[in-house]
Amino acid sequence: MKEGQRKLKTLDRVLSKAGAGSRTEARSWIGGGRVRVNGKLIQTPDHWVDLGRDKVTLDGKPVVSAQRRYILLYKPKGYLATYRDPQGRPTIYSLIPEVGQFVGTVGRLDLNTSGLLLLTNDNDLAEAITNPEHELPKTYLVKASTLLSGEQLDQLAQGVELSDGLTRPGIVKRLRDSGKYTFLELTITEGRNRQVRRMIEHVGSKVLKLVRTSIGPLTLEGLTIGQWRELTSDEVKILKKACSRPRRQR
Numbered sequence: 001m002k003e004g005q006r007k008l009k010t011l012d013r014v015l016s017k018a019g020a021g022s023r024t025e026a027r028s029w030i031g032g033g034r035v036r037v038n039g040k041l042i043q044t045p046d047h048w049v050d051l052g053r054d055k056v057t058l059d060g061k062p063v064v065s066a067q068r069r070y071i072l073l074y075k076p077k078g079y080l081a082t083y084r085d086p087q088g089r090p091t092i093y094s095l096i097p098e099v100g101q102f103v104g105t106v107g108r109l110d111l112n113t114s115g116l117l118l119l120t121n122d123n124d125l126a127e128a129i130t131n132p133e134h135e136l137p138k139t140y141l142v143k144a145s146t147l148l149s150g151e152q153l154d155q156l157a158q159g160v161e162l163s164d165g166l167t168r169p170g171i172v173k174r175l176r177d178s179g180k181y182t183f184l185e186l187t188i189t190e191g192r193n194r195q196v197r198r199m200i201e202h203v204g205s206k207v208l209k210l211v212r213t214s215i216g217p218l219t220l221e222g223l224t225i226g227q228w229r230e231l232t233s234d235e236v237k238i239l240k241k242a243c244s245r246p247r248r249q250r
């Protein structure tokens with residue numbers, strides 16, 4: 001996360017915002033030696049705390065802020081978008097240890113899909129983003145295992161019949177044909193399980209590489225693979241607006 005995006009707050013404010021008590025109480029706990037930051041005893045209430053990475057404890061128990069967190073991660077392939085894997089494979093949570101608070105994934109990306117993954121503890125926004133009725137566009141970069149004809153791309157754009165029903169029309173853009181492969185951009189407004197892979201299979205090809213490049217107004221710009229950042233408050237507002245009403249009623 002960039003320096004300017006860090007959320008710095010004084011220690012007494014962190015404790016009171018987390019609902020532990022008033023600022024006056026917090027100051028007395030701090031002065032009384034009951035508070036530690038990253039394991040270190042801190043007795044000055046004005047000590048700056050970085051909410052993105054510092055761990056605060058009161059009497060040895062973590063102080064969990066009720067603050068809303070919105071994390072945008074550039075997921076690499078080979079990481080599971082689940083909290084724990086019984087088979088011990090790496091999960092995306094190993095990439096965001098500094099967040100210091102539990103944030104759930106907003107939708108999923110397959111193990112071998114890379115790209116934009118949003119994580120938050122704001123369940124209302126997570127629901128609004130994943131609700132297919134809100135038709136929030138998600139864009140994917142696809143490398144298909146074959147050259148795709150104009151008709152195949154048209155089929156994808158019009159919607160294809162999958163085992164769980166007809167997909168909505170999407171936006172398809174041929175990026176380039178290279179040797180035996182077609183590279184395309186596919187924008188869909190649903191988020192069914194393995195939807196893009198199944199759509200490409202339906203038209204007789206296979207996905208060799210899949211990257212989610214955007215969700216609504218959010219893109220991967222500025223992030224390298226494996227990196228994450230916190231959304232700005234403006235981005236959160238824009239995102240909320242983008243998925244607040246079903247598109248057809250606008």
Ligand code: URA
Pocket residue numbers: 108109110111113193194195196197198210
């Ligand atoms: N569609 C897929 O097939 N896989 C993903 O990870 C996301 C969308």
